[in-house]
Amino acid sequence: MITATEPVVAPKTYLNAEYGAKSWLLTKDHKRIALLYLVSVTLFFFLGGIMAVLIRIELATPAGDLVQSNTYNKLFTMHGILMIFFFLIPSIPAVLGNFLVPLMIGAKDLAFPRINLLSWYIYVIGGFFTLYVLFTGGVDTGWTFYTPFSTTYSNTYVTATAIGIFIVGFSSILTGLNFIVTIHRMRAPGMTWFRLPLFIWAHYATSVIQILGTPVIAVTILLLALERGFHIGFFDPAQGGDPVLFQHLFWFYSHPAVYIMILPAMGVTSEIITTFSRKAPFGYSFIAMSSVAIAVFGFLVWGHHLFVSSQSVYAGMVFSVLSYLVAIPSAIKVFNWTATMYKGSISLNTPMLYAIGFIGLFTIGGLTGLFLAALGMDVHLTDTYFVVAHFHYIMVGGAIMGYLGGLHFWWPKITGKMYPENWARVSAIVIFLGFNLTFFPQFILGYLGMPRRYHVYPPEFQVYNVLSSAGATVLGAGYLLPFIYFFWSLKYGKPAGPNPWNAAGLEWQTQSPPLPENFVITPVVTEEAHTFSHREGVEVG
Amino acid sequence: MTGHIVPKKVYYLIFLTLMVMTAITTAVAFVDLGRFNIVVAMAIAIFKASLVVLFFMHVHYSTKLTKMIVAAGVFWLAIMLLMTMSDLLTRGWMGVPGR
Numbered sequence: 001m002i003t004a005t006e007p008v009v010a011p012k013t014y015l016n017a018e019y020g021a022k023s024w025l026l027t028k029d030h031k032r033i034a035l036l037y038l039v040s041v042t043l044f045f046f047l048g049g050i051m052a053v054l055i056r057i058e059l060a061t062p063a064g065d066l067v068q069s070n071t072y073n074k075l076f077t078m079h080g081i082l083m084i085f086f087f088l089i090p091s092i093p094a095v096l097g098n099f100l101v102p103l104m105i106g107a108k109d110l111a112f113p114r115i116n117l118l119s120w121y122i123y124v125i126g127g128f129f130t131l132y133v134l135f136t137g138g139v140d141t142g143w144t145f146y147t148p149f150s151t152t153y154s155n156t157y158v159t160a161t162a163i164g165i166f167i168v169g170f171s172s173i174l175t176g177l178n179f180i181v182t183i184h185r186m187r188a189p190g191m192t193w194f195r196l197p198l199f200i201w202a203h204y205a206t207s208v209i210q211i212l213g214t215p216v217i218a219v220t221i222l223l224l225a226l227e228r229g230f231h232i233g234f235f236d237p238a239q240g241g242d243p244v245l246f247q248h249l250f251w252f253y254s255h256p257a258v259y260i261m262i263l264p265a266m267g268v269t270s271e272i273i274t275t276f277s278r279k280a281p282f283g284y285s286f287i288a289m290s291s292v293a294i295a296v297f298g299f300l301v302w303g304h305h306l307f308v309s310s311q312s313v314y315a316g317m318v319f320s321v322l323s324y325l326v327a328i329p330s331a332i333k334v335f336n337w338t339a340t341m342y343k344g345s346i347s348l349n350t351p352m353l354y355a356i357g358f359i360g361l362f363t364i365g366g367l368t369g370l371f372l373a374a375l376g377m378d379v380h381l382t383d384t385y386f387v388v389a390h391f392h393y394i395m396v397g398g399a400i401m402g403y404l405g406g407l408h409f410w411w412p413k414i415t416g417k418m419y420p421e422n423w424a425r426v427s428a429i430v431i432f433l434g435f436n437l438t439f440f441p442q443f444i445l446g447y448l449g450m451p452r453r454y455h456v457y458p459p460e461f462q463v464y465n466v467l468s469s470a471g472a473t474v475l476g477a478g479y480l481l482p483f484i485y486f487f488w489s490l491k492y493g494k495p496a497g498p499n500p501w502n503a504a505g506l507e508w509q510t511q512s513p514p515l516p517e518n519f520v521i522t523p524v525v526t527e528e529a530h531t532f533s534h535r536e537g538v539e540v541g
Numbered sequence: 542m543t544g545h546i547v548p549k550k551v552y553y554l555i556f557l558t559l560m561v562m563t564a565i566t567t568a569v570a571f572v573d574l575g576r577f578n579i580v581v582a583m584a585i586a587i588f589k590a591s592l593v594v595l596f597f598m599h600v601h602y603s604t605k606l607t608k609m610i611v612a613a614g615v616f617w618l619a620i621m622l623l624m625t626m627s628d629l630l631t632r633g634w635m636g637v638p639g640r
Contacts, residue, residue, distance in 0.1 A: 312627075
């Protein structure tokens with residue numbers, strides 16, 4: 001009798017279906033494109049982080065002793081541009097959204113796989129422009145490019161930077177377009193609109209902003225470049241323009257852009273809270289619709305960035321009142337998340353630590369936003385460190401906590417491997433503490449009157465700045481930890497299995513890492529999203 | 542999914558209309574209508590843009606969902622213009638801070 005031992009063959013996944021650089025660079029698989037984005041945004045995150053480190057070292061002493069004022073201007077400008085346009089805006093949608101939107105709705109891919117790949121290439125081309133600027137001399141206008149400084153006076157690389165941002169905007173538009181069409185057209189049988197996971201609702205709302213808002217920043221930047229290069233008067237009063245028009249157009253996009261960053265993080269938080277509380281979300285439809293409401297209201301409030309410009313008092317009052325509107329859907333979400341946790345069977349795994357951290361930090365960021373929406377209060381606080389602290393609580397405390405929480409939550413699905421849970425818990429706590437130590441003192445600094453964007457300051461502000469710089473060191477260490485153990489887990493992590501968290505959702509019903517075509521057969525949805533009544537508790541941790 | 546086939550005649554007709562409207566825009570530029578200069582120019586421009594969107598971009602033949610998406614874009618543009626103008630046109634009402 002002849003016996004043959006069968007060769008051990010690893011199960012086919014999207015990671016081992018093809019090999020070689022070409023299979024990655026020409027892939028149309030949404031999961032591989034998500035990983036291309038993951039690598040790219042991580043690179044820009046650490047580049048932007050280096051700028052932040054230099055800023056915080058400079059501010060450790062009241063004197064300008066590390067860099068000159070011009071260099072400092074370039075540092076905070078590049079920090080803002082890299083972090084906002086090249087990390088925060090694409091982070092969750094282009095990485096986690098790209099990976100998960102088709103999986104969560106039971107589709108094989110996004111509606112336009114080639115456009116998806118194109119969006120990454122556009123992102124890379126925009127990134128090269130910005131890197132060119134970074135390594136050849138930088139730009140000093142601040143990420144806001146306010147005129148007339150940017151059009152007339154700055155002698156740094158404004159136009160090249162503007163082109164980079166103009167280009168990268170199209171990548172964002174294409175991602176949003178892909179998500180909207182996919183969510184409309186490619187849902188699995190039984191996946192009705194009100195059975196969509198809350199992550200999908202958040203991404204739908206985000207996509208609406210990306211499509212409707214991003215063209216405006218593109219046009220605005222184009223006008224800026226035309227005025228700077230060809231002296232066509234759009235914003236220069238001497239040529240019949242209006243510099244406040246630039247601020248209107250800029251913030252028409254850039255305020256909603258904050259919701260491009262925070263809404264996906266809210267979607268991630270909804271998923272994590274329900275999974276680790278073993279409960280259906282409290283008020284599913286309210287959480288879903290509040291995402292849409294934030295996307296719509298977000299477009300009506302931009303004038304609160306112009307309270308100390310020559311915007312009229314009447315418009316200021318209107319924008320102030322409208323700004324308070326955003327607090328309503330934001331508060332609905334926060335109350336509903338906490339109500340979901342109430343009497344839930346909570347397990348404090350790493351994603352849950354990030355989600356709880358998100359709720360706390362987003363709440364502080366949101367409430368301090370109310371201070372800034374108040375017309376009179378804002379006059380005192382404009383361009384102080386209070387504003388810097390406020391928006392970092394939203395963008396770092398909110399968006400990055402959400403991103404990291406999501407990355408930990410879906411890492412087993414993306415790679416098929418578990419990360420080391422205890423190290424990850426340590427990093428989540430270190431990041432939370434480091435973040436607060438960095439940015440809470442800045443609220444006090446701002447209230448006391450320290451302006452942003454200066455590299456020298458009166459000595460009485462030093463104690464808060466030293467606290468902040470110390471916190472930044474802790475925060476930096478916290479960010480390095482996941483970077484290290486995620487790599488470690490690729491080789492040494494335990495196999496995750498298809499559903500390590502016993503989570504609901506179609507993405508957990510396929511293998512980890514998923515097949516190239518996601519599902520063997522198209523799933524049929526028969527229950528509401530986030531149903532936990534018949535599922536066991538979380539086993540890991 | 543197949544696209545709607547539009548007779549060539551329609552394209553020629555739209556093209557001709559666009560050319561005529563361009564000629565009218567140029568002609569009107571030589572007539573001083575006072576504050577209506579901008580109104581007339583914008584009205585012609587919007588009419589021309591609508592023709593392009595409806596026929597050249599096939600929105601006229603598209604599904605209601607596509608029409609809704611286009612309408613949303615126009616609505617958002619209106620928000621941008623209206624609220625920007627709410628600043629510009631009211632600077633005389635209560636003044637501007639600091640002046």
